[in-house]
Amino acid sequence: MLILMSILGGFIILTLGAESMVRGACAIALRLGIAPLVIGLTIVAFGTSAPELAVSIKSALAGNSGIALGNVVGSNIVNIGLILAITALIKPIKVQSQMVRRDIPFMVAVSALLLFTVMDGEVDVIDGLVFLALLAAYLVYSYRSGDADDSDADIEEVEKGPKNPLLAVVMIAVGIGMLVGGGILFVNGAVELARHFGVSEVVIGLTIVAIGTSMPELVTSVVAAIKGESDIAIGNVVGSNIFNILAILGITSLLHPISSAGFSNVDFAVMLGFAVILLPLAWTGLRIGRREGALLLVANLVYMGYLVQNATAA
Template identity: 40%
Template sequence: MLLDIIFILGGLALLYYGGELLIGGCLRIAQHYRVSPFVIGATVMGFGTSAPELAVSLLAALEGSPEVAMGNVVGSNIANVGLVLGLTALLVPVTIDKARFRLETPPLLIASFLLILLAWDQGLVRWEGLLFLAGIGWYIARALKDEEESLLHFEDELKWFRGKPIGFQFILIVLGLALLVAGARGMVVGGVSLARNFGISEWFIGITIIALGTSLPEIVSSTMSAMRGHGEMALGNVFGSNIFNIFMVLGATASIDPLMIQEPIRADLIFTTALTCMLLIMINLKHRLEKGGGVVLLSGYAFYVGAKGLGLF
């Protein structure tokens, strides 16, 4: 039990310092290349913090577990919106520029509805996976093409390694991502073992500790960005992560090995898209996600977990 507690505390420490390095490196790269925090959050941070989902889904597909691969993406996207942004907004209001919101909303909606359309028949074949991979290429090219060439003015609060060359900042980002993944892994291993020692069911472990552990990189990155006054980066992290999960993770797995799902997934597909639309509607009202919106999103996530546990869908 002591070892489990050490894993949990060590994981928390790695998450904190990993988040510090990731945010600091991303902000300095944004300054250097005159790229907005949203684009950095949607690409570097969003894709990077989804690395665990990519690894899990690819491994699951290769081992013949398509439900794990698909469920990993759908569950992660629900957690990113409901848990990550809900918790972030509960701690500090998250804002986004009106023009930026209008520009970045279509890719998220396209990815979400395309997932419903293609996976409605309980699977993804190879050509659909290749279509998703083309989608991630389109998204990255679009994000860079539409970026305004304007110098960012913000205070970099991270004092470590300031003044180092830009190549060193990329190293900091990679190191930060590695620490985030390792920290999440430590939290999951320690938490699962601790829960089993207390006789908690395997299912409950999966929907609480495991789900929380795989979402910790996004939680840390988004909350730290918002608390530093960079709400666009926090939103960009979730937008980019969800788009990456659909286009890249499912695209890569389905391209390697078609995903044929036996469990009914249509209700889950509808719920993840509905939660995403709810988020976009709330942001569109004030271009700001406040505590009330955070409560709504967290409630939506809690409802999903509870409904799945009770077998309501």
Template identity: 40%
Template sequence: MSIVFVVLGFTLLVIGGEFLVRSSVALSFKFNVSKMVIGMTVVSFATSIPELLVSLHAALSGSPAIAINNVVGSNIANIGLVLGITAMVGSIAVDKSFYKLNWPVMMVYSIVLYYFLKNDNVLSAFEGMVLFLGLILFLVVLIKGAKKNHVIEQVDDALSTVSNFKIFIWLAIGATTLYFGSEWLVDGAKEIALSIGVSEAVIGVSLIAIGTSVPELAASVIAAAKQEKAISLGNLIGSNIFNIASVLGLTAIIKPIPVTEPLILSRDIFWMLGFAFILIPLVFIGKKFEINKFKGFCLVFAYGLFMMLLFTHK
């Protein structure tokens, strides 16, 4: 029965995430928010809501290991799995903002998260506030830079004509499915962890993390197959920044998150730091400013190695 709950939870998170993004964008148009700001803030935050609800529910229900490792695992999956598979479908061009802004900010956030957790084995409300305020500063710099360079994000114009009633229905569907999806996924995953004799941290960094990354994987692969130029390394790096800053930041503000599984700090978070760091040599080795199929394969292989070690380590 726990597997059924996990599958239903995944499904509802995907459905709820899609409805929430659509309603958020449509609502933003109603308030005359520019497409650029919608793309960089509203969409990014909306796509992090599934992770936020899963982590918040886990923290509130006494499973802090799932709350932390959901984010750590999602950040690993975004690079190793999502970026890797997408690059194997079609090479991804890398722009200069990658190493000038996005990558350094992601590395700083990853290292700061490690310090906050290692310092006293808890992510406090104050530390959560620091992470979230840092995100706001990052977005201000990002938007100013986009305006200066006349960057326009890919946002569906059709959503500007959606009626208020339809927006309300979409919001209701999104909120309801995300609520039950996060609850069923966490509860089902905890039961699976007990039944197969692994820790909640392992389930959080693998099963739940992959589940919350499924929408990004689907969207990236479809876009790559259509050879759309909207795919960028910056989108996935932005997602990793949002995961740490908004998901863990907001969760810690509501309820401080203790580190209950030592392996989170001695193993899992180092894999996250490693996957984040390896992007720099990947971008400059071989054909510069491109993640090609071979590089994508290397990322997926490394992710497979991580998963194997995760379940065989005793």
């Protein structure tokens, strides 16, 4: 009963946190003239990735590398194959040309970099420093190239939110705090439930922890899409995938080397595959519609089925 209450309570907190952060982020974009896409790729993406960071650091320091790395790889798969898919099924997502020219290709590149990095069996301190340097360069470039005039026309239709930028910042901070707390509460309950049934660490990391820590992305993207803020919806997913690799693995590997033992090349290939397939899907008509969402969802379910089948066979 306590485990189920933890899962349910975590989800409720996540929902409230996402609402607060999206309102605050939209207000910042409007008041300070920052493009909503940049907000989605940075502030919102980092905020929704906070649970992954907390879980990965905690797991790595406890010697549970399988959960730490599986959390990132699984979350990146879930972000595209589940979060973006469900969001598109609820409401088709408009995609800016800048997203397909710069941000999605960069996500593909860092996904390929991670695949190359784990070939020696771990993500070490040197790898972490390279990841963080790339992240810093990406953030600086994103901020400097952001143009509020490129934002969605729908931004004017979004609920205005607070007029005071300071209050908007507080809403973002409170939202992030609730996302972190709710995410960890949800994950703790889900992991305990999985361990009760004897599921391995790698599978727990790739599935339950990945889905649990991706709940902020799901709720935030759905809320943003419903409010007509496509930039934040897709920017959140793409930005989170970039942050998951460069920031989370970068920071975690500085504290403790992350072993890739127990992982199959299939897991990393699927993560890279989802990143690659998103590019043509987003490029076609500069939108991700319900048909594309259904395709991504089916692909994700096939992969989840593969993981469950392998876990059962083992």
